[in-house]
Structures are given as structure tokens and as C-alpha cells.
Amino acid sequence: MKFVDEFRDAELGRAVAGRILSLVEPGRHYKLMEVCGGHTHSIYKYGIDDLLPANVELVHGPGCPVCVIPMGRVDDGIAIAHRDGVIFTCFGDMMRVPGSDGSLLDAKAAGADIRMVYSPLDALRIAKQNPDREVVFFAIGFETTAPSTALTLKRARAEGLRNFSVMCSHVTIVPPLRALLESPDLRLDGFIGPGHVSTVVGAQPFEFIPADYGKPIAIAGFEPLDILQAVEMILRQIAEGRCEVENQYKRVVPYEGNLRALEVMAEVFELRPHFEWRGLGFISHSGLKLSAAYAELDAEVRFSIPGVRVADPKACQCGEVLKGVIKPWECKVFGTACTPERPIGTCMVSSEGACAAYYNYGRFAREREVV
Amino acid sequence: MSGGDACGSQHCITCGDDGVPMTVLRVDEARELALCAADDGRHQTVEVALVAPVRPAERLLVHAGTAIAHEGGAR
Numbered sequence: 051m052k053f054v055d056e057f058r059d060a061e062l063g064r065a066v067a068g069r070i071l072s073l074v075e076p077g078r079h080y081k082l083m084e085v086c087g088g089h090t091h092s093i094y095k096y097g098i099d100d101l102l103p104a105n106v107e108l109v110h111g112p113g114c115p116v117c118v119i120p121m122g123r124v125d126d127g128i129a130i131a132h133r134d135g136v137i138f139t140c141f142g143d144m145m146r147v148p149g150s151d152g153s154l155l156d157a158k159a160a161g162a163d164i165r166m167v168y169s170p171l172d173a174l175r176i177a178k179q180n181p182d183r184e185v186v187f188f189a190i191g192f193e194t195t196a197p198s199t200a201l202t203l204k205r206a207r208a209e210g211l212r213n214f215s216v217m218c219s220h221v222t223i224v225p226p227l228r229a230l231l232e233s234p235d236l237r238l239d240g241f242i243g244p245g246h247v248s249t250v251v252g253a254q255p256f257e258f259i260p261a262d263y264g265k266p267i268a269i270a271g272f273e274p275l276d277i278l279q280a281v282e283m284i285l286r287q288i289a290e291g292r293c294e295v296e297n298q299y300k301r302v303v304p305y306e307g308n309l310r311a312l313e314v315m316a317e318v319f320e321l322r323p324h325f326e327w328r329g330l331g332f333i334s335h336s337g338l339k340l341s342a343a344y345a346e347l348d349a350e351v352r353f354s355i356p357g358v359r360v361a362d363p364k365a366c367q368c369g370e371v372l373k374g375v376i377k378p379w380e381c382k383v384f385g386t387a388c389t390p391e392r393p394i395g396t397c398m399v400s401s402e403g404a405c406a407a408y409y410n411y412g413r414f415a416r417e418r419e420v421v
Numbered sequence: 422m423s424g425g426d427a428c429g430s431q432h433c434i435t436c437g438d439d440g441v442p443m444t445v446l447r448v449d450e451a452r453e454l455a456l457c458a459a460d461d462g463r464h465q466t467v468e469v470a471l472v473a474p475v476r477p478a479e480r481l482l483v484h485a486g487t488a489i490a491h492e493g494g495a496r
Contacts, residue, residue, distance in 0.1 A: 088439060169486025170486065171468060171487075191485070194440075194484050194485075194489065195484065197471060197487060197489065198484065198486060198487035199485075246440045249482065249490045250489060272439075272440075301492070301493055302482055302490045302493075308471055308489060308490065310470065310471045311471045314470075314471070
């Protein structure tokens with residue numbers, strides 16, 4: 051299969067791993083963050099970290115859109131879902147994210163009409179099929195997903211659909227990266243940049259990482275060779291004393307991004323002054339809400355929501371995992387009280403979450419042996 | 422494509438920021454929609470406004486029911 055088989059070639063992988071080995075200085079420790087949850091998933095699915103020298107460490111960033119949703123936001127969604135006449139729609143993994151009193155899946159079991167959808171268009175279709183019901187779409191995700199929500203909102207408005215609204219929890223990628231780079235408890239040597247977010251935003255927004263913080267970044271695809279090649283690019287920059295944004299995923303990511311997507315996002319959304327990220331706290335200008343022009347389709351305007359901030363469970367260390375400060379298996383409840391079947395923290399919900407990726411691909415047992 | 426296949430408990434491709442390569446089968450230019458086929462044979466109606474114009478047999482990268490790029494590079 052084109053763009054898949056050639057990026058899973060074991061021989062090529064070994065060759066890249068050999069070049070990576072030649073680039074590292076013995077005695078120096080390299081800490082690279084993969085920003086995107088999709089990369090975390092691929093790294094553990096394909097055992098990519100096993101191909102790296104022992105002194106090259108991959109740490110997991112805040113790029114899993116499910117993992118960063120705070121509990122209070124889930125509670126807000128559940129509150130809307132329990133309203134009479136409401137059909138509440140959301141993506142699959144979001145159903146299992148714990149709120150302070152259960153998940154959306156629990157609320158569904160308790161009688162709320164909550165439906166899993168694959169796209170915002172599916173939610174719009176449900177609204178058309180149920181004109182006597184209020185259909186709310188719980189929009190989550192980074193800039194990859196936000197254009198899809200924006201197009202659906204434009205379509206809803208153009209079609210005069212009055213029973214459809216969106217609870218917007220979209221987030222943007224640059225502010226949390228800046229927050230991480232400002233964090234005193236995290237020393238990073240470089241970044242593996244998000245592939246599909248960059249399809250929309252392009253490579254340009256990441257220029258601040260080398261310019262302001264002196265760190266290299268390589269935007270990468272999601273196949274094993276993509277990630278290995280990105281690691282090689284970053285280590286080569288370090289070895290040669292360079293520091294820039296490189297684009298390993300050129301087959302999909304243009305430097306300027308998808309201009310139509312950026313245009314439609316600018317029309318439909320505006321930045322919130324601040325937005326709460328699970329484990330990271332409030333980050334300025336990091337969340338999107340519907341613009342004034344689309345306020346009539348904003349579920350937060352249409353329905354009253356509790357809007358209460360809920361602290362994470364004390365046992366959960368998702369915050370430290372999301373910042374790359376600790377490995378998933380270093381969390382006190384990893385694999386015991388917190389499992390993919392009964393998650394306490396969001397990182398154990400989605401398979402892109404660092405904890406679930408570790409757990410699902412057998413790292414649990416191996417790392418415990420190391421401990 | 423049904424939600425059950427794509428957004429099940431094992432792996433939610435939307436939450437996972439995945440891009441699914443798909444082939445365009447038919448295009449409804451007026452509505453900016455296209456019927457597309459995934460490599461496993463599943464069909465899905467895809468929003469193509471962000472990558473229009475598209476033609477049958479073209480390969481798209483699809484996320485959350487919306488094509489976000491042409492596979493193989495922007496034209």
C-alpha cells in the first residue's frame with residue numbers, strides 16, 4: 051500500500067537506527083518530546099523506542115485531545131446531556147473520560163440520550179432526523195479536528211438548522227508547547243512535531259521553538275520510519291549545531307498549512323482568554339469558542355452549564371505524565387486502580403494516551419521489572 | 422463508515438488525531454461532498470470543501486469526516 055509499506059520497511063528502519071546511533075554522543079542524555087498522542091501510540095505499537103540508543107529518551111507531550119479535557123468540562127457536557135429533549139453527541143473516546151461523578155457513558159447508562167458519532171457531520175445528520183429534539187455536539191480536538199466542526203457549523207447556519215448546537219472544547223497546539231518550554235521542571239532537547247495538526251496549521255507556527263527557545267523540531271508522520279527519521283533529523287541538527295523547523299512529513303504537510311481550513315476556523319471560532327487543560331492548568335489563548343457570528347449555535351449560550359472547576363483525583367498523576375515529567379508506569383495507580391477498562395485519569399482512556407499506550411502494548415510488565 | 426468501527430473502544434481515530442487515506446469515488450460539487458472508500462473497503466461521505474476541487478480516483482487524507490489534505494502533497 052503506497053505511503054504505508056515503504057514506511058514500515060524493517061531493513062530501512064535498521065539503517066536509520068544505525069545512523070541515529072552514529073549521531074549521539076556517548077555520555078550525553080537526549081530527551082525528545084513527541085507532541086502528538088498519535089505518535090505516542092505508534093512508538094509503543096511498533097516498539098520504536100527499542101530501536102533507539104539507551105541515551106535517547108522519548109517523552110510524551112500533551113497532544114492527545116481526550117487526555118487534556120478537564121473533569122469540569124465533562125461535567126458540563128453531562129449536565130447538558132441530562133436536559134429533557136437533548137441528544138448529546140460526541141466522539142468515541144470522549145464517552146469514557148471520567149467526570150467528577152462518572153463519564154458520559156455512565157450518564158448514557160443512566161438514561162441520557164448520548165450518541166457516539168464519527169464526525170460533526172454525523173451529529174448534523176442526527177439533528178436533521180430529529181427536528182423536535184435539541185442535538186448538541188461536544189467538539190474536542192486540536193486544529194486537525196476544528197475545521198471539521200467549523201464547516202459543519204457553516205453548513206448548519208446555511209441550512210437554517212435551529213436544533214443544532216456545539217459545545218466547543220477545541221484547543222490549539224502552540225500555547226501548551228510554549229507553556230512546557232517555560233516549565234522549570236522539564237528539560238527537553240527537541241520536539242517531534244505533530245503531523246496532522248501541521249497539515250492544517252503548517253510548519254510556520256513552530257518557528258518560535260528554535261527562534262525563542264533554541265530547540266530543534268521535526269514535524270513527523272505516523273509510520274515507524276517517519277518517526278525514526280524525525281528523530282534522526284533532530285539529532286543531526288544537534289550534532290551539527292543547527293536549530294530549525296524541519297518537515298519530515300512533506301508528503302502531507304505544506305509549510306503554510308491548509309489556508310482554506312485556517313480561513314474557515316478564523317470565521318467560526320475565536321480564542322478564549324484562557325482555557326483549562328487537564329494537568330497543565332489554565333493556559334492563555336489556548337482554547338477556541340464560537341465567534342459572535344455563530345453565537346446562536348453555541349451550546350454554552352443556549353444551555354446553562356455548571357462551569358465548575360473540578361480538581362483531578364489526588365491519586366492521578368496525568369499532569370506529570372502530560373508534561374513528560376514522569377513515565378506512565380511511575381504513576382501510583384498505573385495498571386492497578388487505573389486501567390483502560392476502569393480509567394481514573396484521561397491518559398488511560400484513549401489509546402493515544404501515554405498510559406493506555408504503555409498498558410496496551412505490554413510496557414506495563416517490562417517497566418515494572420525494571421523497577 | 423460506521424462510528425462503531427472507527428470510534429470503538431480500542432481506538433478512536435478521531436480522538437487519536439488520525440488521518441485516514443481514502444480514494445474518491447464520486448463527487449457532489451454543489452454540496453462539496455464526496456463519496457470515498459477507505460483502503461479496507463468501507464465507504465464514507467466526506468466533506469471536501471478544504472481540498473476542492475477533487476476528482477474521482479484522487480487520494481485524500483480524511484479526519485473526522487473532512488478531507489484535510491491530498492495524499493502525496495498539496496497541489
